[in-house]
Every structure is written in C-alpha cells, then in structure tokens.
Amino acid sequence: xxxxxxxxxxxxxxxxxxxxxxxxxxxxxxxxxxxxxxxxxxxxxxxxxxxxxxxxxxxxxxxxxxxxxxxxxxxxxxxxxxxxxxxxxx
Amino acid sequence: xxxxxxxxxxxxxxxxxxxxxxxxxxxxxxxxxxxxxxxxxxxxxxxxxxxxxxxxxxxxxxxxxxxxxxxxxxxxxxxxxxxxxxxxxxxxxxxxxxxxxxxxxxxxxxxxxxxxxxxxxxxxxxxxxxxxxxxxxxxxxxxxxxxxxxxxxxxxxxxxxxxxxxxxxxxxxxxxxxxxxxxxxxxxxxxxxxxxxxxxxxxxxxxxxxxxxxxxxxxxxxxxxxxxxxxxxxxxxxxxxxxxxxxxxxxxxxxxxxxxxxxxxxxxxxxx
Numbered sequence: 001x002x003x004x005x006x007x008x009x010x011x012x013x014x015x016x017x018x019x020x021x022x023x024x025x026x027x028x029x030x031x032x033x034x035x036x037x038x039x040x041x042x043x044x045x046x047x048x049x050x051x052x053x054x055x056x057x058x059x060x061x062x063x064x065x066x067x068x069x070x071x072x073x074x075x076x077x078x079x080x081x082x083x084x085x086x087x088x089x090x
Numbered sequence: 091x092x093x094x095x096x097x098x099x100x101x102x103x104x105x106x107x108x109x110x111x112x113x114x115x116x117x118x119x120x121x122x123x124x125x126x127x128x129x130x131x132x133x134x135x136x137x138x139x140x141x142x143x144x145x146x147x148x149x150x151x152x153x154x155x156x157x158x159x160x161x162x163x164x165x166x167x168x169x170x171x172x173x174x175x176x177x178x179x180x181x182x183x184x185x186x187x188x189x190x191x192x193x194x195x196x197x198x199x200x201x202x203x204x205x206x207x208x209x210x211x212x213x214x215x216x217x218x219x220x221x222x223x224x225x226x227x228x229x230x231x232x233x234x235x236x237x238x239x240x241x242x243x244x245x246x247x248x249x250x251x252x253x254x255x256x257x258x259x260x261x262x263x264x265x266x267x268x269x270x271x272x273x274x275x276x277x278x279x280x281x282x283x284x285x286x287x288x289x290x291x292x293x294x295x296x297x298x299x300x301x302x303x304x305x306x307x308x309x310x311x312x313x314x315x316x317x318x319x320x321x322x323x324x325x326x327x328x329x330x331x332x333x334x335x336x337x338x339x340x341x342x343x344x345x346x347x348x349x350x351x352x353x354x355x356x357x358x359x360x361x362x
Contacts, residue, residue: 004152011151014171049277058235059318060147063277067172077279 003056005034009044010061013068020068027083045083049076092258095134097333097358098127099268099296099326102143102214104174105349112348123342123355128219130357136265138182138225140189140251142325142332143211143269144233146171149203157239158200158247160193161228162186169209176213182225185258189227192254198247203230211322215269224265233270233322241305244324248331255332268329270322272343274351278318284345288316289352292323296330296356299337319351326356334361 009031013019023030031041043051047069052062063076071079111117131139148169150156162183168176183204190202212228215221231247232238239247255264272292273285295304304327312320330338338358346353 001152007147007152011147014148058147059277060234064147064172073281076277076281 002035002037002040005036006040006044006055006057007061009034009036010057010065014064024069024083047071047079047081047083092255092260092262092264094252094255094266094333094360095136095263096131096265097267097329097338097360098131098356099329099358100124100127100215100218100355101271101351101353102211102269103274103346103349103351103353104172104210104214105346106214106218106353107175109348113344113346116344116346116353119342120344120353120355124218126341127355127357128221131219131221131265131267134265135263136224137262138185138227139221139265139267140227140229140255141212141215141267141269142229142231142328144231144322144325146209146211146234148209149207150230152235155232155235156201156230157232158198159203159206159230160186160190160200161203161206161230162190163204163206166212166226166228167207168213169207171209174210174213176208176210176217177222179208179212179216179222180225182227185225185262186227188258189251189254192257193247193250196250196253198250200247206230211269215267219267229328231324231328233324234318238309238321239324241307241324241327244327245301245305245331245335248328248333251328251332252334266329266332268325270325271320272323272352272354273316274319275317276319280317282347282350283317284347284350284352285316286345286352288320289343289345289354292316292320293340293343293354293356296326296358297338297340299330299335299359301327301330301335330358333358336361
C-alpha cells in the first residue's frame, strides 16, 4: 500500500543519514524511490499538513516530515515552505 | 513469588528534560513531585521497572504495527529523536520472557520485540526519575495508530500484568510506571490547547480508583475534549489496573502551555 511507503519515506528521512539532504536537494528523485500516489507525492512536495493527514499519514509522522524540513511547530498549518523551492522564493 | 512494590504514572513530554524551567511558576511543584516519585520508587527497592508507554512512530511502522508489545532485549538504545537526550537502558530479558509467556497464557496476545529502541515516551521519565541504573521492561500500548485497543482492553492488560508479575519465578520486587497524557493536541491545529477541567476530572477518577468511569470514556469523547495526546491514558489505565485499581495520590498537576500539555504525576496504591 502506498500509505506504508509514505510512512516509510518519513521514517527514512528521520532515521537514515543523508535522506533529508537528498530530499531537499532532489525531491523528485527521492520520491521516485517510493511507490506513492500522485496525490501523496504532491502533498509531500507541498509539505501540506492537512492534505497529508487526509491521505492517512499519521499526524506524528506528518509533523516529523515538516519539522525536519524547517517548518516550525506553530506554523505547521500555515507555512508556505515547499520542497524544491529555493528558500528566497518561499 | 514476585511482588509489585510500586506503581505510578507521569506525563512524558520532551520539554521535561529540554526546558525544565519553561514555566517557572510550576517548576518547584513539578520538581518536588518527580523527586518524591523517584525517591519512593527507589525506596521500594525494585529489581526491575516495567515502563508502560507508547511509541511515537519511531520503532513501529505500518509494516507491522502491534496493539500491545513487550520488549525482551538485554538493552534498549534511545532514538534521541529530534535531539531529545537519552541513553541506552539495561533490559531484563529473562523477566520479559516470563512476563510475555504469562500474559499470553493469561489471555493477552501481545507481540514481543527483541530489538526495541525507545523514544521519549520512555527515555524522558527514565531520566527525570533517575532510573538509569535499574533494569527495565518496556511494555508498549498502541496509543496513536487507530484502531487503538479499548480502554477496557488496556485495563485487562493491566490486570493480566498483575497476575503475570505474581507468577514470576523468583522473589523479585517489581515497579510499574505508566507514561503519557494528559490533555494535549499533537500536530493538530489545536496544538497548544490544554483542557484543565478534563485533566482534573481524569486525575480524580484515577486517584479514586474509578476505572469503571474511565473505561466508559470513548475515544471520540477523549479526542474532542482532551486531544489525540490524551489517548495515551491507556498506559495509566493499565498501570492502575495492575496496581489493583484502588486509587492513588495526585502528587502534582500543571497546565504546561510551554510544553503544550497538561502534566500529571500520580502515585498509585498497590493493593495487596
């Protein structure tokens, strides 16, 4: 199931050295390693908290993904950071 | 025959270790309670501490997510997720194995983890209560990946654990510590809210030994009133049932907005 893959992506990002850097540098290449639906892939790229939860990702993992990508806890639902977007353009 | 010599419950948020003085008006209250809990637990001279907690999607994933699981390792590394401090804890694999067998034979079909890194749900109370030198047995209850075991099932786990402790093949002293709760919303838009009235009501039920009233709560009610983090009260229910369900003493409560959770600290009566 793609939800397992989505969850595994987050746990790999957290637990495996280098994955977070790869995700931020080449998000499409990292996401291609996981059998995700188009909606899941886009929600990860958008770091879209509500969409990730609506797609079934556990809230704890959603938070981990966002926080590791520079989203502060209070801004989880309001930020405008996206993967693959230069910091000065976000 | 082994005996249960101590039982208690405490919240486990990482702020306890990272920012202990985050709300100075509550520092002395909480510090005194945890110091007393630590002293009382150690004075009971336990040979092993069973820590009933949960996992925040660090150890277990959707590939195979247990409802209940018991650690049976000789040591338990700390995840140190998000930089949360924590050291490797010493296990008691023979005691774990005996408890596992007794629990399964007692009607609780739980999984076993012979490798079980621990997250802050375990490592924070270990550090705050200075339990580093004591062997532990981590007991996991699924508190965040629905469907969750019912509160009634958590109570039955606790009752079976009480019997399992008494069946341990040696004259061991055993302590039980629950970790989790109270009201808090984790990674949800309401994050930061605390329901002091709900926390007070829950703590009163625990200290009155009213497990019947607690187990009548539905997850929907808990989610609505106290947030997804309050679903961790399963650990408290199991510990209270293990202690005999006769009540206890509230050592402290503080609505710790700086830690985004209500903090409760309770010692449970151990019924003989």
